[in-house]
Structure formats: C-alpha cells, structure tokens
Amino acid sequence: MFADRAEIYIRSGKGGDGHVSFRREMYVPAGGPDGGDGGKGGNLIFEVDLGLNTLSDFRYKRKYSAEDGEEGGKKRCYGKNGADLILKVPLGTVIREKESGKVIADMSEPGKQEVILKGGKGGKGNQHYATPTMQVPKYAQPGQKAQELDVILELKVIADVGLVGFTNVGKSTLLSRVTNAKPKIANYHFTTLSPNLGVVDLNGGGFVIADIPGLIEGASEGLGLGHEFLRHIERTKVIVHLVDAASTEGRDPIDDINKINAELTAYNPEIMKRPQVIAANKIDVLYEEDEPQVIQKLKDTFEPQGIPVFPISAVSGKGVKELLYHVKEMLDHLDQTPVVFEREFFPEDMANSNEPYTVWKEEEHLFVVEGPRIERMLGYTNLDSEKGFEFFQKFLKENGILEELEALGIEEGDTVRMYGLQFDYYK
Structure with missing residues (x-):
C-alpha cells in the first residue's frame, strides 16, 4: 500500500x-x-x-x-x-x-x-x-x-495540476493518454491507492499533473482514505474536475462536482481559491443528439462561476488537446512560486524554554546552577563591573533561581557554582 x-x-x-x-x-x-x-x-x-x-x-x-x-x-x-x-x-x-x-x-x-x-x-x-x-x-x-x-x-506530492473526480470517471485513462505515467487502468469500484504523477509535454513546455485518488463523499472527515490523499492537492495550482458526462454509472456530473468541492472546502478552504476547469469525459459514449444538451447544462451551471467546461474523450483523445492548452495558459498567468509550507515550530526554542536552568545541591554548602540561559548570561555579562553584577543578580531573582536555592536550604556563606565561576551567597 x-x-x-x-x-x-x-x-x-x-x-x-x-x-x-x-x-x-x-x-x-x-x-x-x-x-x-x-x-x-x-x-x-x-x-x-x-x-x-x-x-x-x-x-x-x-x-x-x-x-x-x-x-x-x-x-x-x-x-x-x-x-x-x-x-x-x-x-x-x-x-x-x-x-x-x-x-x-x-x-x-x-x-x-x-x-x-x-x-x-x-x-x-x-x-x-x-x-x-x-x-x-x-x-x-x-x-x-x-x-x-x-x-x-x-x-504532499508536488504537481502543478491536480486531477480530481470520483471513481470510474476515467482519471487513470486520461493521465496515461496525456503523460508518460503508466497507471493501472480497469473498471474499479474502489479508488486507486496511490497518487499517479505524469509530465504533460506541450511543444517543449509542459506541466506536472497528479491524479488525486481517494475522493469519496466524507473524505474531509477522514472517511475512506480522505485525509491521506486530500493533502496531495494542497500544493497544486490548478484543479481539473473530471466527470462522467455520460452518467454511465447513474451519477449526476453536476452533483459530483459540487460534492467534491464541498469536500475540498471542508478540508482546506484555501484550496477553493485556486482556478478550476471541468473536463466532461466519455462524450464518445453519449448519443450524438444528447451531447450538446449535457455539455450546455454543465456550462450554464459552472461557467458563470468562472469555471470553463471542456467536453473530452480520454479514450479517443477528442477535445483533450484543447483542454491541456487551456490549462497551460492558466498556469502561465499564475504565480510560479511553488506552494511551500512555512516553518511554524522551532525545536531549539522548545528545548530552551522547557529547561532554562537546573539547580541542585552537590554537597554540603555547595550548590550548582546550570542551563542554556545561565551559560548565555555569563557569556555576555561583565561581572567585574558593578552594573554588570547588579544586572546578573536581578536576572537570578527575576527568573526564580534565588528562590529555588533558598528552597534547597542554602545559607549565608554557602558557595554557588555556575560553569566554573564560584560565588558566595549572602542575602
């Protein structure tokens, strides 16, 4: 798997x-x-x-x-x-x-x-x-x-275009036609388990397209393999909806698109800001007199939303070239900066905040204080100057170090050692 x-x-x-x-x-x-x-x-x-x-x-x-x-x-x-x-x-x-x-x-x-x-x-x-x-x-x-x-x-796979759609709409067939990818193609009622990637070559130019599997109703809630595969669409710049325009399995293509967009919105609303294209597949299966009506219904529904519709046949190749050149034109007008997830967590900060210092009693009348913050403080504080020493004492008090020494039973005249430096303790 x-x-x-x-x-x-x-x-x-x-x-x-x-x-x-x-x-x-x-x-x-x-x-x-x-x-x-x-x-x-x-x-x-x-x-x-x-x-x-x-x-x-x-x-x-x-x-x-x-x-x-x-x-x-x-x-x-x-x-x-x-x-x-x-x-x-x-x-x-x-x-x-x-x-x-x-x-x-x-x-x-x-x-x-x-x-x-x-x-x-x-x-x-x-x-x-x-x-x-x-x-x-x-x-x-x-x-x-x-x-x-x-x-x-x-x-999260790195691809320019994400190809989405329910099972058996022909995603693998389309991918194998337009790229060098070799996905397994069969009439499955379950989803492909891995995202297939391919490179579309258009007269020297081109783009990377990924077949995003696992999209079923409820995917955004983790049903099926939803979370495992929805993440792959997060880096894509353009989303291509592939639908079965012939409704060979009784599905309504308009309903399919709306359901998938609902899943994408629920998973990450930012994804819906990306441009979309609809590829109405399997027009070769439609009766010739039915095709204009089916395609026009899709156009009337989605083109007012700025989503163009392209009738295609992944099997015969009809309409595929027009679809690809339109997608390439869309990509050319988009920001070419790759989608990168910015760093939000710094392990070194966690280490320093969780353990700012350690205080212990090493032997009778001798206490030790160590930790990253103590070491840094000693490195940039001039303890030979009166102001520097006052600043250091203030640091010990404000950070609870003096309080912790007192809790360990330190008495006047006892010694405190910090990284090779020794101090006599007096209130």
Missing part, C-alpha cells in the same frame, strides 16, 4: 561529558588539571532523496537517534563527536511536530537538507576551571542533553 504518512520519534546525540583528571607525570610537580572536553552530539538531519516516492521505510522502524558525543579524556584529549543521522525522505515531505501539528520543515527542493534537532554541545573538562583560588577543580561540565521530538511525516 502507498505510505504517505508516518509518525516517528527522533533524537539528536547527547554531548559528551567533560573529563576530570590531573597530570601525574613524575617530572611535573604539582601537575594541574588536564581533563578534556566532551565531543559534540550528532545532529538529526532530514534529506530529500529523489529516488524515493513513499514513506514506507518509516512504517516498521519508528525510533531514530543520532550518535552521542564521547566523554573527554585525560591529557586534554577531546571526546569524539557523535555521528550525524541523516533520514532520507521523498520530495514534498512535510515534517510536523506531533502534539501541535505545526510545521518544522517542508522538504520541497531536490537535495535539500534540514537539521531538525541539533546535537548537544560537549561539556568542558576540568582543565577550564583552574583559578588562582581553585587550583585543583574536581568537577567538569556535563554534556548538553539531547533534543528529542515526536514528529509526523506527511508526503
């Missing part, structure tokens, strides 16, 4: 911990700290692979993790960086955060790579924490935690 949706868990690599060690050589008296830094964790990356056309690779394996960075070593040796993990997806895959449904990335360009989760930074070894007052630091910085996320992958 065609797989165009998958739910997976992804994780970047954790940063390697910094190392605690000291020089022990006989010829180096009072050897200082020489603990090396941890390696960086691997990134979790998605990449477009033009050789793929489904998400079936993600059906059975649901968890993916990049490699963790290695711990630093003695003699100032750096830990090895974790390897990146690259997940390959078909062109047109949209990556969403599972809980919110927001877009993280739209893989809509050939060869595109997108770093979704960044690997954690390696922790600093104790070689960085030697000071005139602390010449034997017995601590090192832990590696930054990995980022993790549950995501939804959705494949």
